[in-house]
Amino acid sequence: MTHDPNCIFCKIVAGRIPSRKVHEDDDMLVFHDIAPWAPVHVLMIPKNHVPSHYDMTAADAPLLGKMLALAPELMRQLGVTGGFRTLINTGPDGRQEVPHFHVHVMGGPRPWAKG
Ligand code: 5GP
Numbered sequence: 001m002t003h004d005p006n007c008i009f010c011k012i013v014a015g016r017i018p019s020r021k022v023h024e025d026d027d028m029l030v031f032h033d034i035a036p037w038a039p040v041h042v043l044m045i046p047k048n049h050v051p052s053h054y055d056m057t058a059a060d061a062p063l064l065g066k067m068l069a070l071a072p073e074l075m076r077q078l079g080v081t082g083g084f085r086t087l088i089n090t091g092p093d094g095r096q097e098v099p100h101f102h103v104h105v106m107g108g109p110r111p112w113a114k115g
């Protein structure tokens, strides 16, 4: 497991920065975004420090599949019934701000603050 001591999401994984956790298992963590765009806005991250989607390969297919497969279940648990958006920002042109791979999952009734 790679851990970057300067990475904000690695600090969340390590419990050194608090977060509102939605789901945790051996290799992933899901928590509420601190600045939500929508009534429900969670971030799904690998516990392993992977900077961006660029760094994922075929070896990561099980993890990526697990994340996408869990998203609808978590949205239902969080009371989202009218649909949701799933978003991955990659690199500067993709407007990725936190360099630890994450999948945004946003839902809940409109209007939203953003998106
Ligand atoms: P990006 O632009 O990299 O795709 O999105 C990063 C997201 O991380 C943003 O939506 C931002 O609000 C969220 N974020 C940044 N710092 C923290 C934090 O310390 N805690 C939580 N829960 N979310 C954060």
Ligand code: ZN
Binding pocket: 003, 004, 007, 008, 009, 010, 011, 048, 049, 050, 099, 100
């Ligand atoms: Zn990290």
